[in-house]
Amino acid sequence: MSDSQRFVLNTRTPDSAGALVCIQSLGRLLNESGRSVTFGDWDNYNQYDVVIFMAHDAEIDKVRSQNPDIKIGIADPKPSDTKSPQQADFLLVSSIEQREVFLKYNPNIFVYYMFPDFSAERVVHTNKGFVTLAYHGNKVHLDCFQYHLTPVLNELGKRHTIRLKAIYNVERLGLWSHGRPDPDLCPVDDLQWYPDCYVNYLSDIDIGIVPQMSPFPVSMHAAKLFPLHYKRWLLSPLDHMSYYKSSANPGRIFVFGMFGIPVVSEAIPSTSSLFHDNINGLQVLTKEGWYDALNRLISSAHMRAELGERLYEQVVSRYSKEQTFQRFLSFLQQPLQQAIPDLQLSIRRNSDALFHDFVNKVKRKFFN
Missing domain, CATH: 3.40.50.2000 (Glycogen Phosphorylase B;)
Structure with missing residues (x-):
């Protein structure tokens, strides 16, 4: 060009x-x-x-x-x-x-x-008797806390002194109200997002949390009621069922990385391509995974410093703006x-067959 x-x-x-x-x-x-x-x-x-x-x-x-x-x-x-x-x-x-x-x-x-342009001094991680976590991004992920992170934060708040800073567009989207942590166990500061807010909000953060999933608990209940056995695939209550936004933005990880703040993130394809579990971040899939990862980081300033430094190095060495x-x-x-050929028809027919197979199994289970 x-x-x-x-x-x-x-x-x-x-x-x-x-x-x-x-x-x-x-x-x-x-x-x-x-x-x-x-x-x-x-x-x-x-x-x-x-x-x-x-x-x-x-x-x-x-x-x-x-x-x-x-x-x-x-x-x-x-x-x-x-x-x-x-x-x-x-x-x-x-x-x-x-x-x-x-x-x-x-x-x-x-x-x-997509992450903003700014310069930041890296956080110095110390054992100070309390830990501040931070989230920044769309409010939709905060509304999903009730399914995975809120019970985790409430339990962690019984063992540690913790606080959460939630950075999002409060003025446009309204105050986060559904499924907030217990204020006595994990107080939350709702902070208005603005273009240059990160330097002001993140300079004292110990851990960054980047939820990616949109939990859909009904699916797992259905799986427990109707384990589906097909010739080529099996849906089991022990399987992972992932549901996440197509517009997931892994750039949220980089913002924390610029400060040397360690990140816990749910493992979706983008997350796994940007950092490695237990090397320069922690990846999770379940409530138990969130609890384990956050508890380990809360308990160890050394671990926070080590993972935060490695994440910073990853960001500047491979994903800088330049x-x-x-x-x-x-x-x-x-x-x-050239445009990819239309692949929908054969997939749709196969999906229809699987759906009808599922309906017939339900009928036989409950109505025969």
């Missing part, structure tokens, strides 16, 4: 978390690399070679009518709009999980880890891939 290419980056919500990374930060990196960058030009697409929109701002028909040769990118596409990703030339997504969902619409996808940016430039140089 030529250094002389002209970029325009457009969003109508420049202060949103996604736009700060995919528009503002990316634009600065493009500008610093010597490329021509314009923000917020909605009328002159014929003057540019590449345009990048945040998903909800895309106006692809208008762009194509003005400049059929321009390359169009969409950052952080949403499941509610599948037309724009199909029409775009490439997508920027936040994770492996999001990539896999959108491959059916567009095979030209770059995983652009390194990700260089990979992005290489991605733009690659020829566009």
Whole structure:
């Protein structure tokens, strides 16, 4: 890709978390690399070679009518709009999980880890008689605490003096109210997210928690009632049943890593690709896993310091903004891939057969 290419980056919500990374930060990196960058030009697409929109701002028909040769990118596409990703030339997504969902619409996808630009001094981990945990991200994960983390924090609060800082957009999403920990066992500070909040909020944090799952307990109850035996697969109450957002953002891990704060995260594909269990972080899948990992870190400042330092080294050595940016430039140089063939029909037929098999088993169990 030529250094002389002209970029325009457009969003109508420049202060949103996604736009700060995919528009503002990316634009600065493009500008610093010597490329021509314009923000917020909605009328002159014929003057540019590449345009990048945040998903909800895309106006692809208008762009194509003005400049059929321009390359169009969409950052952080949403499941509610599948037309724009199909029409775009490439997508920027936040994770492996999001990539896999959108491959059916567009095979030209770059995983652009979304975490903010900031400098931070690393936390010094000491035995101080109490431990402060922190969460930052979407409120949806806080609402899921009641299924896995809240009972864990309540039990840990009986053994240790702990506190949780919850950083999210309180003003926009409202106060977290469902399934909060017992305030006598694990007090919670609800902190308003803003673009530069991390330096102010995380400088005294001991442990970062990055929940990824959206627990669905009904599934496990169903598995216990109706163990399904098929020729090729088995659903058992002892199996793991994972359910997580397609827009899972592993960049939340990197924020803690910049401070040298050790992280406990649920093990989804992105987590497992970014750090290694018991080497530069701890990965869990169950309530018992959360309890074990947090209890070990709470009990050992040495372990917190060791894992936090290794996570910091991982972030700066492999996932810095500059390194990700260089990979992005290489991605733009690659020829566009053709759409993946429609694979839904055969899968749907197979799924229908399995479903009918399940219904027949239930009928025989309860009505025969």
